[in-house]
Amino acid sequence: MKIKGSGEKVKSQRQQQKERTRQRLIDTALSLYAREGLLATRTADVAREAGVSHGTIFAHFATQEALLNAVIETFGTTTAGRLHELASQGSSLREVLQAHLAGLREGESFYSRLVRESRMLPNESRQMLVAIQSVVSHHLCAAAEREMKEGMIRPQPLHLLFNTWIGLLHYYLANDDLFAPEGSVLERYGEELLEHYLSLLAP
Structure with missing residues (x-):
């Protein structure tokens, strides 16, 4: 029993090390994708930056696309968690928009790349972006819906209301070299975009 318990402990430590390595690869890839681009970054670049062998990448991710999808999924989970945390049930539209901006600011560089390169990504990766938007x-x-019923904003199709907000954000993020070449687009324009958007909905 003692030997078995020791073996189980070693196995647990190995599993923890494996999970830590996997997370380091995801974090490293996210940083490189944000800096160099999703399509320009190679698995060899990720391995070198993370300080591991190239083969280590494929011990955790079967393909380059699998690594990309893992990064997008991690980003989406973090962003969704931030939104759930900041915009609880019953939040106002303003609070939801503020929470969305806050969540995106934390990964703005990566998200901007994702927006710019989304049409060139594999279908599964694009679907993961759609899931984040959902x-x-x-x-x-x-x-x-609550604020339309209360007369606080003008009645309009929900899909247009959502697409207008996303379209506004994505235009600025996709052209960050014009709007904030040396800084954060959302830090510089986020509040202005939010106020402009809400002004369009005023009754």
Whole structure:
């Protein structure tokens, strides 16, 4: 029994080390994707930056696309968690938009790359971006429906209301070299975009 318990402990430590390595690869890839681009970054670049052998990448991710999808999924989970945390049930539309901006600011460089290169990504990767947007849409539309019923904003199709917000954000993020070449687009324009968007909805 004692030997078995020792073996189980070693196995647990190995599993923990494996999980730590996997997370380091994801974190490293996210940083490189943000800096160099999703399509320009190679698995060899990630391995070198993370300080591991190239083969280590494929011990954790079967393909380059699998690594990319893991990074997008991690980013989406973090962003969704931030949105759930900041925009609880019953939040106002303003609070939902502020929470969305706050969540995106934390990974703005990567998200900007994702927005710019999304049409060139594999279909599964693009669908993961759609899943991230669905979480935002859920919160935004729930708040908008309540405020339309209360006469606080003008009645309008929810899909247009959501697409207008996303389109506005994505235009600025996709052209960050014009709007904030040496800084954060959302830090510089986020509040202005939010106020402009809400002004369009005023009754």
